[in-house]
Amino acid sequence: MAATSLLRTSTTCPVDFEPPLPxxxxxxxxxxxxxxxxxxxxxxxxxxxxxxxxxxxxxxxxxxxxxxxxxxxxxxxxxxxxxxxxxxxxxxxxxxxxxxxxxxxxxxxxxxxxxxxxxxxxxxxxxxxxxxxxxxxxxxxxxxxxxxxxxxxxxxxxxxxxxxxxxxxxxxxxxxxxxxxxxxxxxxxxxxxxxxxxxxxxxxxxxxxxxxxxxxxxxxxxxxxxxxxxxxxRTPPSGSATLFGRSPGAHRCVVLLGPPGAGKSTQLRQVSQALGYTGIDFGHCVRTELARSSELGARIQQFRRKRAALQDAAFGATTGAQRRPAGWLPDALSLELLERQLGPLGPTAGLVLDGFPRMRSQSNFLEGNRWEVLAAVHLKVDDATRAERLQGRTLDPATGQPFHSRHVPPGSESAVTRRPEDAPESVKARMVDWEQDTHPLLEHYAKRGVAVEVDGSGSPEAVTRAILHSLSRRLLEEATPLFPAPLAELLRDASTDGVNHSSHLDSLVFRYQPPSGAALYLKLAPPWGAPLKAEATFLSSESARQLALQVPVLRGLFTLGEDVQALLTEELSGTSAKQAAQACTHDPERARLVHNLAEALRTFHRAPPPGGMTDYAIPVLLRRARERLNRGEVPSRNFTAKYGPPLEGPEALARELDRLERAAQALAEGPRVLLHGDPCLPNFRVDSHGAFTGCLDLSGVGSGDRYWDLALAHWSVQHNLGERWAEAFLGACCGEHLDPDRLSFFAGLRRFLV
Known part of the structure; x- marks a missing residue:
């Protein structure tokens, strides 16, 4: 076939237009x-x-x-x-x-x-x-x-x-x-x-x-x-809507695409938890609806029976050489089922989708005014890896969630089941459906500029990291056109890998390396996120200069898209205290690290708090927690086992906050000190001898009870070194004067506010 004709034009208008009609x-x-x-x-x-x-x-x-x-x-x-x-x-x-x-x-x-x-x-x-x-x-x-x-x-x-x-x-x-x-x-x-x-x-x-x-x-x-x-x-949306997905009435979503065995179910769970989004497995939703014997489930079953009869009439009871058309649900029925899942979530919930869209016609519905597709992630996996995963895939009979037979919970070995869809003949048919119906979505999303490809053959954790990195690069692509001229000039010759270094859902942190000099960190936060203006004020204050710890050099505070704050600082020298903790091989090293962390916090708590900082008074914190809970802004991941006793659902969270409000009545306000606000190990720098030399991520700096800091630092030590060293840290901080009720109160309250 010959090449496409070149772009042509004409020097004069080729049409002698007739007089205009009304x-x-x-x-x-x-x-x-x-x-x-x-x-x-x-x-x-x-x-x-x-x-x-x-x-x-x-x-x-x-x-x-x-x-x-x-x-x-x-x-x-x-x-x-x-x-x-x-x-x-x-x-x-x-x-x-x-x-x-x-x-x-x-x-x-x-x-x-x-x-x-x-x-x-x-x-x-x-x-x-x-x-x-x-x-x-x-x-x-x-x-x-x-x-x-x-x-x-x-x-x-x-x-x-x-x-x-x-x-x-x-x-x-x-x-x-x-x-x-x-x-x-x-x-x-x-x-x-x-x-x-x-x-x-x-x-x-x-x-x-x-x-x-x-x-x-x-x-x-x-x-x-x-x-x-x-x-x-259109009028440009706010920076917070563009970068943090908080636009009125709209869902930001990540679409997972891949053939059977690509690992979509596993990544649905892990990515949605990491982002604080809701994961929707569309196939699981269909199976659940059928099992409930609901009116919608009855219509799905009716469609399937009718479809099977039409296929048998057109192709015979056996497939033969000719492909039988895929039995996807009609778009209207699929949308009704999807809407049913969205009902309890609220209008601005972030979503990770697996199994919807399955074909090009369904992708149109994610372009409505209620949706914003951040990325369509293609999990690319070789045939051998897919086959091994499918051969070992089983179902949890209680939840219906799939997992590999290597990871069956103890005592459940005899109860697990296999999905009929994972039988070899069914997998072959599903692969044909993937190639003919779903694979074209990759081209569509590439044209839309939101397609990313991730190697899905690694460990689940490695694949999750790769997905999160690809999403952060997508967000940086969205952020860069919003940079004001002074910020763009400061970063003009600097390079970045686009990886988000923040573990918080309401901030983005990117590292830039100029051709010479210290690396720069750019932190972005929406109006409801970290108060970067307060951090900039503190970094320039006399209190910061009097600390026995280094703080980052401020290079500028900027605004992106009318409502996103951007803080640019120089990188501190030294090693992350988290990395130092992970590198400890002997108990004396661990003991020295927790002792030095306690001393670093005492350095903070002895310094005079400057005016205008965040107020951490107990009534103020409880009010903020209640407001966040009522607005649906408390991330569900804060109540996983990683951060304390697991809780699930709005009612459980409401009961927990009620309990904390009752507990607060028995707590008097403690002495007010200068608080770091986020004193976890990654936010401190240590030298080659393990001495704490600097602190960063100071957007939470404020004035309040020191147990606010102790609660998070205690969790961070426990998470990185274990319970023994978390207790040693408390001993170094408080000795015999530890107030366990106060520590427990602030540990519980932080889960609503971080």
Whole structure:
């Protein structure tokens, strides 16, 4: 096949336009059966169409070379044409008043682009000869930045003197190879071309229809059409919505993609916990709904029985050589089930999705105004690894969650079950479905700019780290265009790997290495996150200079996207105290480390607190905890076993906070001291002899009871060195004066506030 024709243009306008018609002479009519699709006529006169056909033939058509794997999606010839300004301006004037009537609110608050930028000036002029067609597909569109993108497709028909050649819509989303006689999803809506008429429809969001262009019978000549796009702009979202996913009524989501055995179920659990998101295993949701014998489950079962009967009627009871179409649930049924999972979560919950979307038609629904896809993660795994995982996959009978037979909980060996889907014959069929239906999503998300590929063959922990690193790099890609000029200049020649060094859900920390000098750390925080202005104030204060510990050198405080604070500091010398703890091999080293940590905290607690710092008074902390709980802002991961007694669900958390409020009544306010706020081991630096030399991450610095600091430092030592050394740390800090009730109170309260 010849290469695609080069981009062509013309020095003069190729059309001598006729006198303009009044706007009332044109009509915008909805296409029945295809929501969001319209016919606008007349846009061009027949004479104007003929001039465009002649001009395009003079420039020349050529086949388009497909970049996609597999068979070509189209067989016609085309011409890429940079439309003359006269053409774009005239079509814009004729179409704008009618395009304003099209509702695009399903994908957010967008408005038609101003001026002549309304239409994509790069036209795709298509010529269809006998037997040439455009197979069923979805349009993708173009993004000209975060806040300008195309939302509508335009097919402008230039002639109609041929047979057949209709544009066909598939409102049910099914392609022809899925269609079965009697299948309600197998609907077609056919549009007969009329010269000068524009077919307008969505190509971004839930109204994006699958469609095709049928081959014409060229009598007397081929079919000619122009394909272009309608651009929209929007007011830029806040920096916090862009970087931290907190936009009104929207879910930020991470989509996991991969063939059977890629490890999606494992990563769903681990990534959702690491991000503080809710994980939704769509296949597990289907199985749960069926087991509940609910009304929705009954409709799912009814669909499956009907689908099986249709398949048997079309292909016979045995598969044979011809592939039976995949039995995916209809989009409407899938969406109803997904909505049922979202009901209890609240509008701004972050999600990790496995099993939805499974095919291209479903991906459109994640482009609505309620969704923001941060990344579509492709877990790439070789066949041998997949086979080993599938052979060992079992189900927990209590929860229905899958795990490998090597990790069966003690005492449960006889109770585990295998999923029917993991039988060898079923896996073969699922692999075909992956290749034909789900794998095309990788190309789609690559075009959207959110696709990332991760090697899924490593250990679960290594794969999780790789996924989190890829997500942090995606966030840095979003953050960089928001940098104000002074910050961009400071980082202009510095390099970064894009890895987020923060363990907190409400902050991002990236390390930059300039060509010379100390490395720089850029910390980003939303309005509800770490108070970076307070940290900048403290770093510049006399109290910081009087500490016996070094603090980072402040390079600047900035604002991104109106409401995200950005703090730039120089890297402290020395080694992380966490790394030093992990490197300890003998008890004397561990004893010295916990003693030095206790002394570092005493250094803080003896310093005079400057004014204007965070207030850690008990009533203030309890009020903040209650507000966060009521707003659904308390991360579920804070109540996993890693951070204390595990608790699950809003009711359990509410009871725990009630208990703390009662306990506070018996606690008097302790002496107020200068608090570090986040004194875990990673936030201290030590020298080669183990002496604590510096402290960082001081956004939580404030004034309050020293047990606020002791509670987190105690947990950090316990997590890194064990219970014995956590008790030794308390002994070094408090001796015989330890107040265990006060320590327990602040340890419990921190889980609501960190």
């Amino acid at each position: 706007h009332s002479a044109r009509s915008l009519q909805p296409v029945e059966g295809v929501p969001g699709a319209y016919l606008l006529a007349p846009v061009l006169s027949r004479g104007e169409c003929e001039q465009l056909i002649a001009a395009s033939e003079a420039l020349g058509y050529a086949p388009k070379k497909s970049r996609r794997a597999g068979p070509p999606i189209r067989t016609n010839t085309r011409l890429l044409y940079e439309a003359h300004a006269g053409l774009s301006e005239t079509l814009t004037q004729r179409m704008r008043p009618h395009l304003e009537a099209i509702d695009v609110s399903s994908v957010g608050q967008w408005r038609l682009a101003a001026g002549s930028r309304l239409l994509n000036e790069r036209w795709r002029m298509n010529r269809y000869a006998a037997g040439e067609q455009f197979f069923p597909h979805f349009d993708t569109g173009y993004a000209l930045g975060r806040d300008c993108r195309s939302l509508l497709s335009i097919i402008l028909y230039l002639n109609d003197d041929f047979g057949e050649g209709e544009t066909v819509f598939f409102p049910g989303g099914q392609t022809r190879d899925h269609m079965l006689p009697g299948d309600e999803d197998a609907r077609e809506v056919r549009i007969r071309p009329t010269a000068g008429t524009a077919l307008v429809f969505h190509h971004f969001g839930p109204l994006n229809p699958r469609h095709s262009g049928l081959a014409p019978i060229p009598d007397p000549r081929p079919k000619y059409v122009i394909r272009t796009d309608v651009f929209y702009t």
